[in-house]
Amino acid sequence: MSGNTLEQLRQFTTVVADTGDFESMRQYKPTDATTNPSLILAAAKLPQYESIINKAVDYGKANGSDVSVTMDYLCVLFGMEILKIIPGRVSTEVDARLSYDKEASVAKARQLIKLYEANGIGKDRVLIKLATTWEGIEAAKELEAEGIHCNMTLLFSFAQAVACADANVTLISPFVGRIYDWYVAKTGIKTYADPFEDPGVQSVTRIYNYYKKHDYKTVVMGASFRNVSEIKCLSGCDLLTISPSLLAELSNETQVPLVRNLSPEKAKQLPETGDYVKVHFDEATFRSALSADQMADEKLKEGIEKFSADVIKLENDIKERLAKA
Template identity: 30%
Template structure:
């Protein structure tokens, strides 16, 4: 924490919203200057922890116990047990994601989420302390609807559009985690650069002073602070950005937006959108030239017929379609690296 009278950007952001840690390292989370609310993850973060020396013996033990059940059983139990190491260092929930390679498969997504639920129960972690991330596709969100009916909490991830958000609501999900308000950057090669790729390739990320009105996705500290001004419930922030936020002393006069504390409940008596951000309500910087200005309607059943209307909306939106594909490819890479690690130890047990 900052010394008396000199809060850090991280202190101030926690006053404005719930700060979640997007990282799985137990020692890092224990050492954070604030107690995070949720601990989120994805296949990349699970893979990093799976390969960490501190989890080597646990991996060998788990592989020995489940070697006849296949790599996914080992992966799922390991992911849950690694989250268990953090459960007493956070206020809220640990989050894990179903396999991105099955993002367009209903039954496989449903089965994997149920396996997570089983493993969390085995680990002594109740449904009020975890949440399962589900890709926001038609088939996967239909699986989420079933999970919701069973009392299994879910979050809609890989979410880039309003139809996806509406579909998540129709599936009864606890959370959504959107990527929003971004702009394409066109370089001299005339090749579009999509924001998902910037996580791996920082040089693709345009640096601006006021990301609240340009491209909020948390790669820089300014983008994280913008979420507070927007009135978000929470912000999922990587350890690298958290480190930077904790180093910076907060000076209100240097911030482009107002300092508004979070309400007791984010959805009750929420303050109005600030004047400088109000214009964002009436524009869509990513809409194609054929957009008629109409927003997606909650009257559409995006989950009907296996999610056909949602899939049609995704296909019709070039940006959403591309970013969804990029995200699933990125996370599937992490999934496959974890599978290789597990298959490598199986002959040893």
């Protein structure tokens, strides 16, 4: 054993910062970083980011005071600042209101990449985040074929994960904590004597093992954690995106050996039966499987609604700033 729990975790998992706060990134030194509308909305309210907001507003004014153009540039500016801090990739999210519109999602992704490239950032350092609807997966399939790499978010089910792998997306972000939240609300169980029984942990473990068992190139980034036990249970997952508060908890924990729970070698040894039989989902079977999974169906819709609401709040702030500029 060497180092604190966070240092041990880094030996076999890529650590990603789930925050829009630059200082947290400087402190915990993640490889990658991921943002979403809620994180950017929160950051935009803080005085230390005022210069970024003003730069986006100036750009918007120079382009006809177009709110959409300003919003896109704001997201890219945040991404550019993050890339000055981290060595890896930043995830930039497509407007959640486009989650059920494939063509609009593709167009928005291309526009974001174009803005990055105009500012000297190659598409190899950017992941485009899309909600894991059928339309989002189809958009990602088209974008990946063009060399634009995608991060599929709001992922709660095995069917979503399999469809993403079949579409050759770069990365998926299954939401451990939100799965846990749903089961807490339904069962009242908040603590598991065996942390591996946490439904979010079980979901990601199954997805990871299925991917490695069948040699998919898509990688798994566990997301949305509620406690460090969930993170430890998924040690060895390709990537884990972790909030600053939980990064701090892991960093402060010392003298506790961390074992690797997930690995390609372990997955390969699993029998191709039950959860690990290779399957395929077309549009009809995907929609059927998703609607039959109450938790995944509810959390996907809820997530899209929440992100959309935060986009609207941020837009309203930008509209006011453009009017005053």
